[in-house]
Amino acid sequence: MPRSLRKFAAGSLAGVLVLAVAGCGAGGAKPVAQDPKAPLELWTRTTPGGDGEKGMKKLAAAFEAATGQKVVVTAIFDDFETKLSQRAAQKDLPDLVLNDSSQLGTMVSQGIVREVDLGSIKGSDQLLESALSVAKSGDGKTYGVPYSAQASALLIRKDWRQKVGLAAPKTWDDLTALAKAFTTQDPDGNGKADTYGLAVPGSTKRGYASWYFSNFLWAAGGDFIAKQSDGKYKPAMSTPESVAATKWFRDLACTSKVIQPGAATMDTPPTNETFEAGRTGLYVVGPYLLPRFDAGLGKDKYEVVPVPKGPKDSTVLAEGGSVYLMAGSANEAGQNAFASFMISADGQKLGMAGQKAFNVQLPVNKTVDITAVRKDPRWKVYADAYRDSGRYAPSIPNWTPVRQDTADTINALIADCSLDVTAELTKLDKKLAETLGKQGVAAS
Amino acid sequence: MSVSEAPAATVEPPPAEQPGRGQWWSPVRRTGNRRAPGRAAGQRSRQGGKWWVPWLFLAPALILFTYFKFIPMGRALVMSAQDVRPYLGNTWVGTANYSEILGSESFRSALKNTVVLAIGQTFGSMLLGFCLALLVEGQTRKLSFIRSAAFLPVVVPMAVVAELWRIMYHPTSDGLLNQVIGLVGLGPSGFINDPDTSLASIAVTGIWRGAPYDMMIFLAGLAGIDRGLYEAATVDGASTRQRILHVTLPGLRPVFAILFVLAAVRGFRSFTEVFLLTNGGPNGSTEVVMTLIYKLGLEQNRLGVGSAGAVLLFLATLVLTVCVQLLRRRRTA
Numbered sequence: 183m184p185r186s187l188r189k190f191a192a193g194s195l196a197g198v199l200v201l202a203v204a205g206c207g208a209g210g211a212k213p214v215a216q217d218p219k220a221p222l223e224l225w226t227r228t229t230p231g232g233d234g235e236k237g238m239k240k241l242a243a244a245f246e247a248a249t250g251q252k253v254v255v256t257a258i259f260d261d262f263e264t265k266l267s268q269r270a271a272q273k274d275l276p277d278l279v280l281n282d283s284s285q286l287g288t289m290v291s292q293g294i295v296r297e298v299d300l301g302s303i304k305g306s307d308q309l310l311e312s313a314l315s316v317a318k319s320g321d322g323k324t325y326g327v328p329y330s331a332q333a334s335a336l337l338i339r340k341d342w343r344q345k346v347g348l349a350a351p352k353t354w355d356d357l358t359a360l361a362k363a364f365t366t367q368d369p370d371g372n373g374k375a376d377t378y379g380l381a382v383p384g385s386t387k388r389g390y391a392s393w394y395f396s397n398f399l400w401a402a403g404g405d406f407i408a409k410q411s412d413g414k415y416k417p418a419m420s421t422p423e424s425v426a427a428t429k430w431f432r433d434l435a436c437t438s439k440v441i442q443p444g445a446a447t448m449d450t451p452p453t454n455e456t457f458e459a460g461r462t463g464l465y466v467v468g469p470y471l472l473p474r475f476d477a478g479l480g481k482d483k484y485e486v487v488p489v490p491k492g493p494k495d496s497t498v499l500a501e502g503g504s505v506y507l508m509a510g511s512a513n514e515a516g517q518n519a520f521a522s523f524m525i526s527a528d529g530q531k532l533g534m535a536g537q538k539a540f541n542v543q544l545p546v547n548k549t550v551d552i553t554a555v556r557k558d559p560r561w562k563v564y565a566d567a568y569r570d571s572g573r574y575a576p577s578i579p580n581w582t583p584v585r586q587d588t589a590d591t592i593n594a595l596i597a598d599c600s601l602d603v604t605a606e607l608t609k610l611d612k613k614l615a616e617t618l619g620k621q622g623v624a625a626s
Numbered sequence: 627m628s629v630s631e632a633p634a635a636t637v638e639p640p641p642a643e644q645p646g647r648g649q650w651w652s653p654v655r656r657t658g659n660r661r662a663p664g665r666a667a668g669q670r671s672r673q674g675g676k677w678w679v680p681w682l683f684l685a686p687a688l689i690l691f692t693y694f695k696f697i698p699m700g701r702a703l704v705m706s707a708q709d710v711r712p713y714l715g716n717t718w719v720g721t722a723n724y725s726e727i728l729g730s731e732s733f734r735s736a737l738k739n740t741v742v743l744a745i746g747q748t749f750g751s752m753l754l755g756f757c758l759a760l761l762v763e764g765q766t767r768k769l770s771f772i773r774s775a776a777f778l779p780v781v782v783p784m785a786v787v788a789e790l791w792r793i794m795y796h797p798t799s800d801g802l803l804n805q806v807i808g809l810v811g812l813g814p815s816g817f818i819n820d821p822d823t824s825l826a827s828i829a830v831t832g833i834w835r836g837a838p839y840d841m842m843i844f845l846a847g848l849a850g851i852d853r854g855l856y857e858a859a860t861v862d863g864a865s866t867r868q869r870i871l872h873v874t875l876p877g878l879r880p881v882f883a884i885l886f887v888l889a890a891v892r893g894f895r896s897f898t899e900v901f902l903l904t905n906g907g908p909n910g911s912t913e914v915v916m917t918l919i920y921k922l923g924l925e926q927n928r929l930g931v932g933s934a935g936a937v938l939l940f941l942a943t944l945v946l947t948v949c950v951q952l953l954r955r956r957r958t959a
Contacts, residue, residue, distance in 0.1 A: 263927070264925075291711070374800075443819065447908065593908055594907075597820070597907065
C-alpha cells in the first residue's frame with residue numbers, strides 16, 4: 183500500500199470515529215416540551231397478534247373513550263428488553279411500557295424510567311401494599327405503577343393422578359412420590375415409559391432456571407441474597423437451608439429422575455408443550471397459562487392446587503406487571519392518566535374480563551374482589567397464594583445479574599449430576615458477592 | 627473476465643505490477659493492475675472519464691455502509707470505554723470494561739469454547755463439503771437436482787434448523803438420533819443436554835449447515851481445474867487417490883484459503899445455533915463469545931462491557947483474516 187493511500191485510509195477511519203463520537207453526543211436527561219394532546223406510544227410484553235394484544239387494545243380504547251387521549255399499542259414478546267435498549271440508545275422511548283415488575287432495577291439503573299409522584303396518580307392509595315412495594319427501588323423512590331399481580335400454583339394432570347391413585351400433594355415428599363408415580367406407572371396408558379413428573383424450564387435464557395427454582399428455595403427458608411440490618415445484602419445461596427433446597431431439587435433431576443429429559447436446554451415454550459402434549463404431569467406456573475391449557479389440553483384434564491408446603495412455609499414466587507412511565511415523554515400528564523386508569527377499579531375489572539388472555543391476572547386494587555369478577559374457583563387458588571404466601575424478588579439496583587448467575591448454577595446442577603452441590607453453591611456465592619459489590623449494595 | 631481466459635491464479639503467475647500508473651484515489655487502480663488478464667482491461671480503466679466517476683457508482687453502497695456498519699462499529703468502540711446509560715449520560719471508564727471482561731473466568735472459557743467450535747465447524751464443513759463436491763461434480767442434468775437438494779440446509783432459516791436438530795437430539799432412547807446410534811449399540815446420549823457432548827453436538831449442527839455452502843465454492847473451484855491435467859495423470863497411471871492428492875488439492879489451494887477465512891469468521895461469530903439450542907448451557911459448556919456478549923449487553927444491560935467483548939472479538943477476527951491473507955500472498959508470490 184503506497185504511503186498516500188495509507189494516509190487516506192487512516193484519514194477516513196478517523197472521520198468515521200469523529201462521526202461516531204458526535205453521534206453519541208452529550209448525555210443527561212433534558213426536560214422535554216410538554217404537549218398534553220400528544221398520542222401515547224405503549225409497549226406491552228405479549229405475543230403480537232395474540233389475545234393479550236387484543237385485550238390491551240380494548241383497554242386503550244376504553245381509556246381513549248374516557249379521556250380523549252390517544253394510545254398506540256405495540257405488542258412485542260421476543261427480546262423485549264433488547265428492543266427497548268435499542269430505542270433507549272436512539273433516545274426515543276415509548277411513553278409507556280408494560281413489563282414485569284422485576285425489571286424495575288434494570289430500568290432505573292439505565293435511567294430510562296422517570297420517578298412516579300404517587301400524588302399525581304389517582305387511586306394509588308387503593309393499591310395493595312405488597313404490590314406497591316415492588317415499585318420502590320433501593321433508594322425508596324417509586325418508579326412505575328403496578329397494575330397486575332400473580333403468584334405460582336401447581337398444575338396437576340387430574341386424570342393421571344386418579345389413575346395412579348394418589349391425593350393432591352400437601353408436602354414435598356407427596357410431590358416427589360406423585361412425580362415418581364407419573365414417571366414410572368405409565369399414567370397415559372400407552373405402554374411406553376414416555377411420561378415424566380415435573381415440567382421444568384431449566385434453560386438459562388432470561389434466567390428461567392432461577393425463576394422456577396425460587397418457589398422451592400424460599401419455601402425451604404433459603405434465599406438468593408439476604409438483607410442485613412443495615413439494609414444491604416449478603417449472598418445466601420450456600421446457607422444450610424439453600425443447600426438443602428438445591429439438593430432436593432437436584433435429586434428430582436438426578437436421583438429420582440422425574441424431571442422431563444432435556445429440561446436443561448428448555449425455555450418456557452417447549453416446557454409448556456411437554457405439559458400440553460401429555461409428557462409431563464406437574465407444572466408450577468403462574469395463572470397466565472390457564473387459557474392456553476384450557477384450549478390445548480382441556481379444562482377437565484388438569485387441576486390447580488397450591489404449591490405444597492416446603493420445610494419452612496408455603497412461600498411462592500409473586501410477580502406482576504407494572505406500568506413504567508418512560509423518560510423523555512412529551513406527555514407526562516397523559517402517562518399519569520393512563521397509569522391511574524390501569525389501577526382504577528374499572529380498569530382492573532376490564533383487564534380481567536374475557537375468557538382468554540388477561541392483561542390483569544390478579545387485581546392490585548384493594549377494592550376489587552376477584553371472585554366477583556371471575557367465577558372460576560381456580561383463580562381463587564392463585565389469589566390466595568398471592569395474598570398469603572407471595573413474595574417478590576428483592577429491589578436491588580439490578581436483579582438480572584443475580585438471576586442470571588443463579589440460573590447458570592441451577593442449570594449446571596440439573597445437567598451435570600457429577601457436580602458437588604455445596605462446592606457449586608459456594609462458588610456461586612462468591613460471584614453474587616462480586617455482583618452485589620459492583621452495585622454498591624454489598625454488606626461488609 | 628471469464629474463467630476460461632484465466633484458468634487459475636496459481637497455475638499462471640499474475641501479470642507484473644505496472645508501477646506508477648493511475649492515481650492513488652482511483653478505486654479501480656489496484657484491480658486494473660493486479661487482476662487484468664490482458665492489457666485490454668488495464669487500458670480501458672485509464673481511458674476517458676473523470677477520477678470521481680467510479681466513486682459516484684460506489685457512493686450508494688458507501689453511504690449505506692457508513693450508516694449501518696461503520697458508525698455503529700465506531701460507536702461500539704466508544705461505548706467499550708464507557709459506562710453506558712443512555713438517559714443518564716455515559717461516563718468514561720477508560721480500560722475498565724476491557725480489564726473486567728479479560729479478567730473474567732466466563733470470558734476466557736467462552737473464548738476457549740468459541741475457538742474449539744470454530745475449528746471444529748471450519749474443518750468439519752470443509753471436509754464434508756469437499757467430499758460432497760467430489761461426489762456431485764460433473765455436467766449431468768440429474769446432478770444439478772442433487773446439488774440443489776444438497777444445498778438446502780444453507781437456505782433453511784437457522785431457527786428452523788435449530789428446532790429440527792433439537793427434536794433429533796431428544797435425549798431419551800426414543801429420540802431420533804438416539805435410535806440411530808442405538809442400532810450400533812451406543813447411547814442413549816444426552817447430546818445438547820449433556821455438558822460433555824453439547825459443544826460437539828452444536829458443531830455437528832453447524833457442519834451440517836455449513837458443508838453445502840463450502841461444497842458450492844469447491845464446485846466452482848473444481849470447474850476451474852484444467853481437465854487436461856486429469857487426463858495426463860490418468861495416462862501416467864495415477865490412481866483416483868493420487869489424482870485427488872496431486873491434481874485436485876493443489877488446484878484448489880486458493881479456494882481453501884478463501885473458505886478458511888469465510889468459515890473461520892463464521893465460526894467466531896456463531897450465535898444463532900448456540901442461542902437457540904442451548905443458550906450457553908448446560909453448565910456453560912457451550913457459552914461462546916457472542917452469547918456472552920449478548921447476555922452482558924442486552925440481557926443485563928451492561929452495554930459497555932458487552933461492547934468491549936465485541937471489540938475484542940472483532941480484533942481477533944481481523945488478526946486471523948490478515949494472517950491468512952499474508953500467508954496466502956507469500957505463497958502465491
